[in-house]
Amino acid sequence: MEKVIVSDSPHIRGKRTTRGIMLDVVIALLPAAVMGCVYFGVKAFLTILISVVASVATEFVYSLCLKKKPLEIVKSFDFTSVVTGLLLAMCLPSHVAWYVPLISAVFAIAVVKMLFGGTGKNIVNPAITGRIFAFIAFQSAMVSGWVAPTISALDGSVTSGATQLTSMLGGNGYSVSLADMFLGTGMAGCIGETCKLALLIGGIYLVVRKVIKWQYPVIYIVLTGFVAVCLEKFDFSYFMPSILSGGLFLGAIFMATDYVTSPNSTAGNYVYFVALGVLTAVLRKATGIEVVSFVILLMNLIVPLINAYVRPRPFGAPGFVERIRTKMAEKKAKAANKEEGGKQ
């Protein structure tokens, strides 16, 4: 008789794998990465390349240090480090020196991901933390000296200097049209965050492939815009600029939806994304800088708390209303008993 497989039930499994999901995320990120290269030139491409290669190499070297066999590492390669490297490069400005993506990527993979146990064990998003590391370590390079894209705005004007969000939060208003903001034309910013159209295409791809639920990024983006409007005394002209500026799209579609660092249950995810939306708008107003990455980092740390308290009710268990009803009925019965006892 031929050799057969003996395994645990269930014996048939779905086709989806971790590697497949991560590959989907890489594919979804490609339009935005390509647009970044188109807008910011070879420098942007080099930044992305350095970041991705550094991420993959760091993971490989770290695994070698753990005495894993090279063949084994290659076999179990799951594209998570590619996603991290790509995301990290997309939220760096194109004008930074070559060592910024390199050091940030090494930090993101070695410290944030591998030290905590590798894929699935990190408590915060490596790419976000890598960006914040770069923001703090290379502050001057990260907050000033923005370069304008090589493609000018639709009306031909070229803006440089501060990004639109800094300008808006500083009370200077907008100098570019909404269409420019959506397409990223003529707008300074990080490599991957300026072209909202490309990010949106990536997001739709992820939704179609059922990697993420469409509700999550939509809640985040819409709520940020709405709370911003509330904070500006219900001036609805702030809605579109708020959601189209800064790294909100990139953060909402690709960073906040990261499986590892978002809550496990559906209800937990709603809590998480609502909190993200409110916090982003409030802190943007309070600090005057782009806070999407900080807010996501902050909420990542709160996720274990959400996981502990927001969990589904087992099938058949009484619901909230039902439980209150039974409690009320019990109380009534008790009171009735007491009365009867008193009468006797």
Added chain:
Amino acid sequence: MKARNGKFFSRGVHFRDMKFISKDCPISRLEAPGIVSIALQQHIGKPASPVVAVGDTVKCGQLIAKADGFVSANIYSSVAGSVIAIEKRANPRGGLDTHVVIKRDETASDDFVPLEPLKEKTKETVIARIAEAGIVGMGGAGFPTSVKLSPKTPVDTLIINAAECEPYLTCDYRLMIEKTDELVQGFRLLATALGVTHIIVGVEKNKPDAVALFEKYDDLDVVLLRKRYPMGSEKHLIYCCTGRRVPPGKLPADAGCVVQNVATSYAVYEAVELNKPLFERVVTVSGQCVENPANIIVRFGTSFDYILDHCGGIKGDIGMIIDGGPMMGATMLSTNYYTRKTDSGLLLLPKTEVSLKNPTPCISCGSCARACPMHLMPMDIDFYTQAGDYVMAKERGGVLNCIECGSCAYVCPANRALVQSVQLCKQKLREMK
């Protein structure tokens, strides 16, 4: 009665049912093999205690092992011949059971010795007959039916589980379309045993011809169920058929329902009307690696080797041999095992159909929580069980509510052994008590 649409539960998984392979194979009878090896543990509870000794001559349908205690079941010989051994042999689940090995006497008649006919069919006599005939839940669990028919709380509804939600299996479907009349009599007998009049038959929508046949009977309340795994789980079937919810930790009887399987109902019909003890059942032989797929009546104790020979043997690149359905059945090392009361299928799947991947780290994607029909958190159960914290697995993950349907493991992209974590955790919690 005209079929009505049932409710639907959220979550669960959906896959191709693969029933087309053996769907159109009529039920045929498998000739008795030369040797049968009948396990004494074919049900949940205590193993039956043998009442025959090596060297005894037995007839077909003769009692060879008596139920030991309340939760146990009688076992009857499936052939006429002589007992040549009573010994421990491996069962498909990987353990050792005592088997009574009987060599068939070619000259003796294969007709069974009938049980004493029932004088009247009342609640008590029917239940007593079901216990006497050794009938257990034949959907896979193997819980003695007589115990299930004596619930502690009053019930008002009998639900017949005709969902057959496991892929590949068609034995219940064939019974439904070939033996409709007998089955309905079985349903009525079960209702008599329970003292209820409301009989609901829950059928998945992929069996329209069975629905059409059941609709002809006026006392049956036929419910159309949407195709979704695990529709055949008691709690979900009750919810979809009646809208009642069984609270966690409670039995279906607490919601006023008792659920019985199609194959069990047929066995009840045979035991009461034909006075036939339970010694054979319909088994589906299916999968892409079987030469001739079939639905055949097999005597208990027949080896799977013999069944496979009858079905033309293996074709193609065999990957896995499964006893039961692919979601909750057990894989076998070879076909050198013996059929029991709970075996509904023998599946031979090619390597392309079965899971060959190794588990990778959990990425907390939440797919398992979205697929769990019991609304649990399988990833938490897995995490805490692997860490050895079984109490937390109970509190956080709700492991005791798990029905082990395998939906979570089916969708898991990291291919984690979630069902095994659950089983391990439940075992450890039992040991802690």
